[in-house]
Amino acid sequence: MxxxxxxxxxxxxxxxxxxxxxxxxxxxxxxxxxxxxxxxxxxxxxxxxxxxxxxxxxxxxxxxxxxxxxxxxxxxxxxxxxxxxxxxxxxxxxxxxxxxxxxxxxxxxxxxxxxxxxxxxxxxxxxxxxxxxxxxxxxxxxxxxxxxxxxxxxxxxxxxxxxxxxxxxxxxxxxxxxxxxxDTPGFIVNRIARPFYNEALKIAGERLATMEQIDRIMKKAGNFKMGPFELQDLIGIDVNFSTTESVYQGFFGEGRFRPHYLQQRMLQSGKIGRKVGEGYFRYEN
CATH class of the missing domain: 3.40.50.720 (NAD(P)-binding Rossmann-like Domain)
Structure with a gap:
């Protein structure tokens, strides 16, 4: 048609x-x-x-x-x-x-x-x-x-x-x-992307590195255009968390897709990214 x-x-x-x-x-x-x-x-x-x-x-x-x-x-x-x-x-x-x-x-x-x-x-x-x-x-x-x-x-x-x-x-x-x-949970891209975000959240949560350091490393060493925290802020932490929950439930609780509490706390605080002026980082403009 x-x-x-x-x-x-x-x-x-x-x-x-x-x-x-x-x-x-x-x-x-x-x-x-x-x-x-x-x-x-x-x-x-x-x-x-x-x-x-x-x-x-x-x-x-x-x-x-x-x-x-x-x-x-x-x-x-x-x-x-x-x-x-x-x-x-x-x-x-x-x-x-x-x-x-x-x-x-x-x-x-x-x-x-x-x-x-x-x-x-x-x-x-x-x-x-x-x-x-x-x-x-x-x-x-x-x-x-x-x-x-x-x-x-x-x-x-x-x-x-x-x-x-x-x-x-x-x-x-x-x-x-x-x-x-x-039609699988997260399709292709979001299934691949879950460890990108989740492992970054675990590293930050365990205080092994700051969010700024993690983003800088991923951009400098991994050649990503944006780090995992900067990208979450752009997408919206609320949207990202919802996707993680959906993929986790879709795979019936498979551990590698488990959401991280730090992301949930950001959502609860209302600091959900660029669209509100503040997420993991602050956005003045």
Whole structure:
């Protein structure tokens, strides 16, 4: 099938980033959230990011205007019936995601592809609340979506091969690299990433090194662009902790994926990263 109009449900960091990416690559975008204030805030954020790209000479004024013209907003989920593909990007809460998919299944045409941007929840489980699980898949973008080149195309147990093929072509049309994977806890990237974060938290918790030292070592010796604590602050400690919990539970308590109490304490304190100005490190601007 041909994808022309993409619906994005949720205007947080991931949702607005995905919407921007789709609009920049020629797709009409319908961006949904629960009220006008939230939607407008997301639209302002997309505008500012694109204006920065204009200032850096990465895109032209014409490309900026064309991208913004492709984005339409709404506060009624029923508007998603106009879309060929709907990408769910609501907060990482399984019951919330399932409720969204129940509604989308009733609203959208049988030809509409429904995908979740979940980083770790079971696509098969989410699809189980729909009448047509064959059209449900995972499309896991990474933060920040406009910059990160990889997208995981996750095949649920009942996802059709045709849908997987269509999504791979869609990702390529976004000038990104698709990788198809089975529906396992954490998929590929987040499964690999758990020890990156968890071992760093253990080292810090045992006072073998400071967070600053760990990040510096990983960047200097490991050639990572960001250290594990800096990266958690960027992603959001709340999001990272939720993913760790999900992977741990998905593998039925396998020890190597066990969350660390230090990360939980950060979440309890409200110091969850850049988005609030403070996480493991402070962010003045």
């Amino acid at each position: 041909t994808i022309k109009t993409v619906g994005v449900v949720g205007t947080g960091t991931m949702g607005s980033g995905i919407a921007q990416t789709c609009a920049q690559n020629g797709f009409s975008v319908l961006l949904y959230d629960i009220n006008d204030t939230i939607v407008q805030k997301a639209l302002n954020g997309i505008t500012k990011r694109l204006q920065i790209l204009v200032g850096k000479g990465k895109i032209t004024e014409k490309e900026f205007k064309e991208s913004m013209d492709r984005i339409e907003t709404c506060t009624e989920l029923s508007e998603m019936k106009r879309c060929d593909l709907v990408i769910e990007a609501v907060p990482e809460k399984l019951n919330l995601k399932k409720e969204v998919f129940r509604k989308l299944d009733e609203i959208c045409s049988e030809e509409t592809i429904l995908v979740t941007n979940t980083s770790s929840f079971s696509v098969t489980d989410i699809a189980s609340v729909t009448n047509m699980p064959r059209r449900v898949a995972g499309l896991h973008f990474f933060n920040p979506a406009p910059l990160m080149p990889l997208v995981e195309v996750v095949k649920g147990i009942r996802t059709s091969k045709k849908i997987v093929n269509t999504l791979n072509q869609f990702v390529l049309s976004l000038r990104k690299e698709p990788v198809t994977c089975e």
